[in-house]
Amino acid sequence: MSIADKQETLIEELGFFQDWTERYEYVIGLGKKLAPMDEGAKKPAHLIKGCQSQVWLDARTEGGIVHYSADSDSLITKGMIALFVRVLDGETPDAILTADMSFIDRTGLKEHLAPTRANALNLMANQMKQRALEFASKS
Secondary structure, three states: OOHHHHHHHHHHHHHOOOOHHHHHHHHHHHHHHOOOOOHHHOOHHHEOOOOOOOEEEEEEEEOOEEEEEEEEOOHHHHHHHHHHHHHHOOEOHHHHHHOOOOHHHHHOOHHHOOHHHHHHHHHHHHHHHHHHHHHHHHO
């Protein structure tokens, strides 16, 4: 499944819920299902700077494929990073770098979040692309 396909699937899933409370619960549920991050990876170098909550992001490559792990001390923020992990994990650095991340605008989440949390979505996407760029430049 391509990144665009994964994005469309998420948009459709969120579209099933008429109420924003239900959508938030769904996003929080995605965060709860996120694979646990190794406690040793929760170090200052992996914190996404500028987020209201603490958000850790780690990445590694295996066979030219990027694998992300993430966590947050906030349930909604953990759910938000889980959206990006679901879309970008298991992809090549080039696919991540060329991915159109505006899908998050189409979910409507930004409009219903506090400005600091909405900004965190941009920071998360940018950091994930930055890690992919680091991997692409090494290959």
